[in-house]
Amino acid sequence: MAKPPTIVDVAHMLGVAPSTVSRAFNNPRILKPDTVARVLAKAAELGYVPNRHAQALTTGRSGLVGLVIRDVSNPFFARAIRATQREAERLSLNAIVVECDSDADREQRLIDRVLPQVEGLVLASTRLSAARLTELSRRTRVVLVNSDLAGFTRVLASASEALDQGIRLLAGAGARKLAYVGGPPYSWSEAERWGTVRRVAAERGLAVTYVSANMGTYGEGRAAAVSIAEAEVDAVVAFDDVIAHGVLDGLTILGVRVPEDVRLLGCDDALPIETHPRLSTVRLDIEQAFVTAVRALAEGSVSGQRILVPGVLTVRETT
Amino acid sequence: MAKPPTIVDVAHMLGVAPSTVSRAFNNPRILKPDTVARVLAKAAELGYVPNRHAQALTTGRSGLVGLVIRDVSNPFFARAIRATQREAERLSLNAIVVECDSDADREQRLIDRVLPQVEGLVLASTRLSAARLTELSRRTRVVLVNSDLAGFTRVLASASEALDQGIRLLAGAGARKLAYVGGPPYSWSEAERWGTVRRVAAERGLAVTYVSANMGTYGEGRAAAVSIAEAEVDAVVAFDDVIAHGVLDGLTILGVRVPEDVRLLGCDDALPIETHPRLSTVRLDIEQAFVTAVRALAEGSVSGQRILVPGVLTVRETT
DNA sequence: ATGAAAGCGCTAACAG
DNA sequence: CTGTTAGCGCTTTCAT
Numbered sequence: 001m002a003k004p005p006t007i008v009d010v011a012h013m014l015g016v017a018p019s020t021v022s023r024a025f026n027n028p029r030i031l032k033p034d035t036v037a038r039v040l041a042k043a044a045e046l047g048y049v050p051n052r053h054a055q056a057l058t059t060g061r062s063g064l065v066g067l068v069i070r071d072v073s074n075p076f077f078a079r080a081i082r083a084t085q086r087e088a089e090r091l092s093l094n095a096i097v098v099e100c101d102s103d104a105d106r107e108q109r110l111i112d113r114v115l116p117q118v119e120g121l122v123l124a125s126t127r128l129s130a131a132r133l134t135e136l137s138r139r140t141r142v143v144l145v146n147s148d149l150a151g152f153t154r155v156l157a158s159a160s161e162a163l164d165q166g167i168r169l170l171a172g173a174g175a176r177k178l179a180y181v182g183g184p185p186y187s188w189s190e191a192e193r194w195g196t197v198r199r200v201a202a203e204r205g206l207a208v209t210y211v212s213a214n215m216g217t218y219g220e221g222r223a224a225a226v227s228i229a230e231a232e233v234d235a236v237v238a239f240d241d242v243i244a245h246g247v248l249d250g251l252t253i254l255g256v257r258v259p260e261d262v263r264l265l266g267c268d269d270a271l272p273i274e275t276h277p278r279l280s281t282v283r284l285d286i287e288q289a290f291v292t293a294v295r296a297l298a299e300g301s302v303s304g305q306r307i308l309v310p311g312v313l314t315v316r317e318t319t
Numbered sequence: 320m321a322k323p324p325t326i327v328d329v330a331h332m333l334g335v336a337p338s339t340v341s342r343a344f345n346n347p348r349i350l351k352p353d354t355v356a357r358v359l360a361k362a363a364e365l366g367y368v369p370n371r372h373a374q375a376l377t378t379g380r381s382g383l384v385g386l387v388i389r390d391v392s393n394p395f396f397a398r399a400i401r402a403t404q405r406e407a408e409r410l411s412l413n414a415i416v417v418e419c420d421s422d423a424d425r426e427q428r429l430i431d432r433v434l435p436q437v438e439g440l441v442l443a444s445t446r447l448s449a450a451r452l453t454e455l456s457r458r459t460r461v462v463l464v465n466s467d468l469a470g471f472t473r474v475l476a477s478a479s480e481a482l483d484q485g486i487r488l489l490a491g492a493g494a495r496k497l498a499y500v501g502g503p504p505y506s507w508s509e510a511e512r513w514g515t516v517r518r519v520a521a522e523r524g525l526a527v528t529y530v531s532a533n534m535g536t537y538g539e540g541r542a543a544a545v546s547i548a549e550a551e552v553d554a555v556v557a558f559d560d561v562i563a564h565g566v567l568d569g570l571t572i573l574g575v576r577v578p579e580d581v582r583l584l585g586c587d588d589a590l591p592i593e594t595h596p597r598l599s600t601v602r603l604d605i606e607q608a609f610v611t612a613v614r615a616l617a618e619g620s621v622s623g624q625r626i627l628v629p630g631v632l633t634v635r636e637t638t
Numbered sequence: 639a640t641g642a643a644a645g646c647g648c649t650a651a652c653a654g
Numbered sequence: 655c656t657g658t659t660a661g662c663g664c665t666t667t668c669a670t
Contacts, residue, residue, distance in 0.1 A: 001457060001458065001459070002457070004458070006662095006663055006664085007663065007664065007665095008663075008664095016640075016641085017640065017641045017642070018641095018663090018664080018665095019640075019641065019642080019643095019664095019665075019666075020639090020640060020641075021664095022664065022665060022666085023639095023640085023665095026665080030639075030640095031639065031640080032639060032640090035639080035640085049434070049435055050435065050663085050664075051376075051435060051662085051663050051664070052435040052436045053372055053375035053376040053381060053435075053436075053662085053663080053664095054376050054646090054662070054663035054664040054665090055663080055664060055665080056372035056375070056646095056664095057370075057372040057373050057376050057646050057647065057648090057662090057663080057664075057665095058645080058646050058663080058664050058665045058666080059646090059664085059665070060646085062372060062436075063436070064415075064436070072397045072400045072401050072404075073394065073397040073398070073401065073589075073591050074591065075392065075394075075591060078391045078392040078397065079392070081391045081400075081416065081418070082391050082392070082418055085416065085417065085418055089429070089432070092432075094415050094417075094432065094433055094436065095415065095416065096383075096413050096414065096415055096416075097400065097404065097414065097415075097416045098404065098413075099400070099401060099404055110408070113408070113411075113413065114413055115368070116368055116369065116370060116371040116372075117371045117372075117381075117382070117383070117413065138320060138321070139320065139323070140320070217591075218591060218592040218593055222593075242591050242592055245592045245594075246592065249592075249593060249594065249595045252595050253595065270392075271591075271592070272392050272393065272394060272536075272537060272561050272590075273537040273561055273564045273565065273568075273590065273592075274537055274541075274568060275564075275568065275594055276568045276571050276572065325646095325647055325648085326647065326648065326649095327647075327648095335656075335657085336656065336657045336658075337647090337648080337649095337657095338648090338649075338650080338656075338657070338658080338659095339655090339656060339657075340648095341648065341649060341650090342649095342655095342656085345649080349655070349656095350655070350656080351655060351656090354655080354656085369647085369648080370646090370647050370648070372646085372647080372648095373646070373647035373648040373649085373662090374647080374648060374649080375648095375662095376646090376647080376648075376649095376662050376663065376664090377647080377648050377649045377650080377661085377662050378648085378649065378650095378662090379662085
C-alpha cells in the first residue's frame with residue numbers, strides 16, 4: 001500500500017505552487033483555464049485524490065453525517081438507510097449508520113462516539129430527552145425524524161390522515177368494535193397513531209381496546225391475537241406491519257379469518273415480503289422524510305421548522 | 320456552536336506540554352499517575368474531546384470502516400449491518416454503510432467515494448472483478464464476505480452442509496422431484512447453493528428443475544410458483560427466505576398445500592416476521608461472518624485466508 | 639492569475 | 655517522566 005501522492009507532489013511535477021493545485025480543485029474559476037487543465041491532467045495521471053482528513057482538519061467539514069436509528073432489523077429503517085444514503089451521496093456526503101436499540105444511554109454513548117467525525121446527525125425516533133438534545137445541538141447540527149420537539153428541525157412521517165380514512169373505511173364496512181395494537185411507548189409515532197385511532201373511533205362511536213406490543217416484534221403481535229380474539233372485535237389497527245403480520249398469523253392459528261371475521265390494517269409498508277391475504281396498510285413516505293432531513297442538515301438551516309410528510313392509505317386484502 | 324477546546328487549551332490551563340495531554344489519552348502508562356489524573360480531570364472539566372480529523376491526519380487512522388452491501392432491504396443485510404457495527408464499536412471504530420444495488424459500476428464509484436475516509440472495507444457479495452479488487456487492495460485493506468477469490472481474506476457463510484442435510488431429509492420423507500429457485504447469478508452464494516443441491520440430488524437420484532429469481536425478490540418467488548406447480552415436484556429449495564416466502568404464497572394461491580403437497584426449504588433465516596406455516600430454513604451465522612470480517616480488517620492480517628462459517632438446518636413446519 | 643506562508647489539532651521522535 | 659520540535663496534507667489569507 002504505497003503512500004498516495006499529495007497536492008505537493010502534483011505541484012512540484014508541474015512547477016506550480018501547492019495552492020494552485022488546491023484551487024484547481026476547489027475554485028477553478030479564478031485560475032487560467034489552461035492551468036486548471038494541466039493540473040487536473042497531472043493529478044489524474046498520478047492518481048492524486050484529496051486527503052479527506054487533511055481537508056476536514058482545515059475546513060472543519062468531514063463530509064460525514066450520522067444516522068441514528070433504533071433497530072436495523074425493522075424494515076422501516078431499511079428504507080430510511082437507503083434514502084439517507086442516496087441523498088447524502090447526491091450532496092457528496094457519506095453516512096454513518098448507528099443502531100441504538102431503543103436504549104437512551106446506549107444512544108448517547110454511540111452519539112458521543114460519532115460526534116467528533118460528523119457534520120451533523122439525523123436522529124430517528126430518538127429516545128434522548130429534550131435536555132440532552134439541546135445539549136447535543138450545541139455541539140453539532142441535529143435534525144429529528146419522528147420526534148416532535150419544539151425548537152428542533154424535525155420531519156414527521158405522519159400516518160394520521162391515512163389512518164383516519166382507514167378507520168372510516170372500516171366503520172363503513174360495519175365495524176363497531178376496534179382493537180389497536182400499540183408499538184414502542186413514548187415514541188411520537190405511537191402517540192400519533194394511538195391518538196388518531198382513539199379520536200376517530202370516538203367520533204364514529206366505535207369501541208376501542210388497546211393491546212400493547214412494546215418492543216414492536218412479530219411475536220408480540222401473534223401473542224396479542226389472543227386478547228384480540230377474546231375481545232371479539234371486528235377490526236384491528238396495528239402500530240406497524242411487523243406487528244400486523246404477527247396478529248394475522250395469530251388470528252389464523254386461532255381460526256379467526258381475516259378479513260371475513262376481523263379486518264386488519266397495518267402501517268409503514270416496508271416489508272420485503274407479502275403474505276396471503278395481502279396486508280392493507282398506511283404507506284409512509286419514509287424516503288421523502290429522510291431525504292428532507294438530510295437536506296435540512298446539509299443546508300444547515302437552524303430553522304427549527306416542523307415538516308409533515310403524510311402517508312397514504314393502501315387498501316389491499318385485509319380490510 | 321462554540322469552538323471546542325483543543326489539546327493546547329488543556330495543556331495551557333495545567334502548565335504542561337500539549338504532548339503530555341496527548342499521552343494522558345493515548346499512552347497513560349508512561350506518565351506519572353498523578354499527571355494523568357490531573358489531565359483527565361481538566362479535560363473532562365473543559366469538555367475536551369480529541370479532534371478525530373487531526374488524529375486521522377497524523378496517524379493515518381480514521382477509525383472508520385466501510386461496509387459495502389447490495390441491498391439494504393434484504394433482511395440478510397440487517398443482520399450484517401448490526402454485526403458489523405457492533406464489532407466495530409467493540410474495536411473503537413465506526414462503520415459507513417454503502418448500498419450499491421448489485422451494480423458493479425455504482426459499487427466502484429461509491430467505493431471510490433468512501434475510500435479516502437476509511438481504514439478498510441468489508442465487501443459483501445461484491446460484483447467487482449478480481450482485477451478491480453486487486454487494484455483496490457493496493458489502496459486499502461479489503462476483506463470479502465461471500466466471495467471466494469483466492470488471495471483475498473474472505474469469510475464465507477456456507478449453507479452447503481446444512482442444505483445437504485435438508486435435502487436428505489426431504490428425500491427421506493419421500494421426495495423424488497426437486498425444484499431449486501436460484502437467486503442472483505454469478506454470486507458465490509448462488510453457486511454454492513445450486514452446486515450443493517445439484518450434487519446431493521444426483522447422489523440421491525433425485526430429479527432437479529432449476530427456476531430462476533435473479534433479483535431475489537418476493538415477487539419473483541411468487542411467479543416461480545407457477546413453473547413449480549407445472550413441474551409437479553415434491554419439494555422446493557429456495558435461494559433465500561424472501562424467495563421461499565414468495566413461493567409459499569404463490570403455491571398457496573394455486574391451491575398447492577405446503578408441506579402436504581410440496582415441501583419447502585429456505586435459506587438465511589433473517590426475516591423479521593414469520594408466516595404460517597413457519598418456514599424451514601438454513602440459519603446462516605451472518606453475525607459470526609461479519610464479526611470475523613471486521614476483526615480481520617482491524618488486525619490488518621494480510622493473510623488471504625479463507626474462513627468458512629457453516630449454517631445450521633432449522634426444521635420448522637414446511638418440510 | 640499565482641506564489642509564499644501560516645496554521646488547522648494532533649502525534650511522534652528526540653532530547654533531557 | 656516530560657518538554658521541544660517537526661511535521662501530517664490541505665486551505666486560505668496576504669502579497670505580488
